[in-house]
Amino acid sequence: MHLFVPLLRPFRKQLCWAALAMVLDAFLTVFRPWPLKVVIDRVLSHKPSRVPFLHAWLDSAPFSRMEILYGACAATLLIAVLTGVLTYYFTRTMGAVGQHFVFTIRRDLFAHLQRLSLRFHNCQRRGDLITRLTTDIQAIQDLIANGIIVLGSNAFLIAGMLVLMFWLNWQFALAALSVTPLLFWVVFRYTRRIRVAARQARANTGLLASLAQETLSSIQIVQGLAQEEQQDDRFQTQSRSGLQAYLEAVRYQARVAPLVDVLAAVGLAIVMWLGATRVLAGVLTTGDLVIFFAYITNLYSPIKALARLSYTYSKASVGAERIAEVMRVRSEVRDRKRARPAPPLRGRIEFRDVSFEYETGRTVLSHINLAIAPGEKIAIVGATGTGKSTLVSLVPRFYDPSEGEVRIDGQD
Secondary structure (H helix, E strand, C coil): CHHHHHHHHHHHHHHHHHHHHHHHHHHHHHCCCHHHHHHHHHHHCCCCCCCCCCHHHHHHCCCCHHHHHHHHHHHHHHHHHHHHHHHHHHHHHHHHHHHHHHHHHHHHHHHHHHHCCHHHHHHCCHHHHHHHHHHHHHHHHHHHHHHHHHHHHHHHHHHHHHHHHHHHCHHHHHHHCCCHHHHHHHHHHHHHHHHHHHHHHHHHHHHHHHHHHHHHHCHHHHHHCCCHHHHHHHHHHHHHHHHHHHHHHHHHHHHHHHHHHHHHHHHHHHHHHHHHHHHHCCCCCHHHHHHHHHHHHHHHHHHHHHHHHHHHHHHHHHHHHHHHHHHCCCCCCCCCCCCCCCCCCCCCEEEEEEEEEEECCEEEEEEEEEEECCCCCCCCCCCCCCCHHHHHHCCCCCCCCCEEEEEECCEC
């Protein structure tokens, strides 16, 4: 993924504003259950209640119970409106950045593919390259537009909830979070397996697209030779292989959510038992227990969201690897740094001791010397595979010779 980080630099301003909106949204979301705590402690029970930033003010202000109730209701509505506005802003911003980012990657990849030599294209399946241009890039867009929002907002939300939980009662917070390490272990363990399955599934998708493209582009030959059943068998075999890989990824994904739910229930049970005993002992207020319940529930929800995100991340990571694999390929046919534009050509062609091989040790042309005058017409004859097409392909420089020079009007 680091190969594509420079492409995000033009969007630094938008990303910074979106990150700030995520932080503010998480900050407000963390305080969403606090108006209910104030109502329970100060309106229903008329007990002192610790509230961040407002503790001393609430204790000294001469508010009646109804005034506190009205204020808590207004605060609930205000938090909902502000979080809605912030969510709209960073979702729209990240979606726009994702679209522009994908446009840039697709443009650069397409331009790069056009500049790669024929040797590369002859060794690649066209359907697989098309899959990299479309499906793989789409997976990256899904991660940027949706995954980063889930990851960023939930990370800030978890951090804020942990701070306030420890501020209320650090011992109770530690007990409530005792199952969290196991939760993260489950998520990351299955993330690795999902990524392996996603990589295999993506490779099969590319092969399937290649097979479909090859069959349909030569459909006249397929029908003329009555090869429909054979091609059906090949397609089904390849499709079945991809299906198994996708099903494996889905199986791993399906295992994560129930495990997280069970572990979350264990954490809630711990909070319920310890919280009730501490409320009865007068260590915590009922509002404090409500806050802990809300935070523990909301804490496990982001973890489950991150678990669901693992499949999106795996697909994007595999897609990025496949795109980077192509972007790292350098064309074998490159101009020199001080190459001059070709002047108007007269058309004299010379092959000077030209040799060529597609693969090391498999020589196609060996020490060819040939001169063709402007306007001269010659015929090149020989058996299939002796290098006639290869010789012609060296003139427009589809390939560079392994040895020797190809000159046009005396220029290499």
